[in-house]
Amino acid sequence: MKQTVLSLLVTAGLFLTGCQETPTSGSAIYARSCGTCHGVELGGGVAGPLTAGSAAAARSDAEYLTIIREGTTGMPANRNLNDAQLDALVAYIRVVQAN
Numbered sequence: 001m002k003q004t005v006l007s008l009l010v011t012a013g014l015f016l017t018g019c020q021e022t023p024t025s026g027s028a029i030y031a032r033s034c035g036t037c038h039g040v041e042l043g044g045g046v047a048g049p050l051t052a053g054s055a056a057a058a059r060s061d062a063e064y065l066t067i068i069r070e071g072t073t074g075m076p077a078n079r080n081l082n083d084a085q086l087d088a089l090v091a092y093i094r095v096v097q098a099n
């Protein structure tokens with residue numbers, strides 16, 4: 001019983017965290033950190049698309065992490081995302097690329 005209450009509290013805590021300033025879902029992180037340049041649903045805008053078939057889609061997850069952290073020509077480095085946020089972000093990008 002104690003275990004159940006505890007795990008419910010942890011779940012509620014995670015849920016509430018998702019509602020705070022720092023987004024934890026990949027799509028929210030994308031919209032805030034990438035979408036302004038790479039467009040809605042990776043479609044491209046002031047920067048190129050990341051969609052299936054693009055040069056960006058052929059890159060490995062490791063390359064994404066390096067590009068995000070270090071930036072690249074015309075793209076600023078983003079060091080504000082923690083490992084969990086980076087994982088969620090790349091996972092979201094892969095889901096959109098696969099659909």
Ligand code: HEC
Nearest residue numbers: 033034037047048055056064067068072073074075076078
């Ligand atoms: C200020 C605008 C800007 C933001 C914000 C931005 N990028 Fe970029 N990004 C660029 C530009 C400019 C390039 C260079 C090539 C291009 O135009 O696609 C680039 C290149 C890339 C590439 C390599 C593309 C290729 O053709 O190999 C990837 C991958 C990428 N960005 C992912 C991201 C992700 C993920 C985020 C969010 C964390 C992000 N970018 C945020 C502007 C931006």
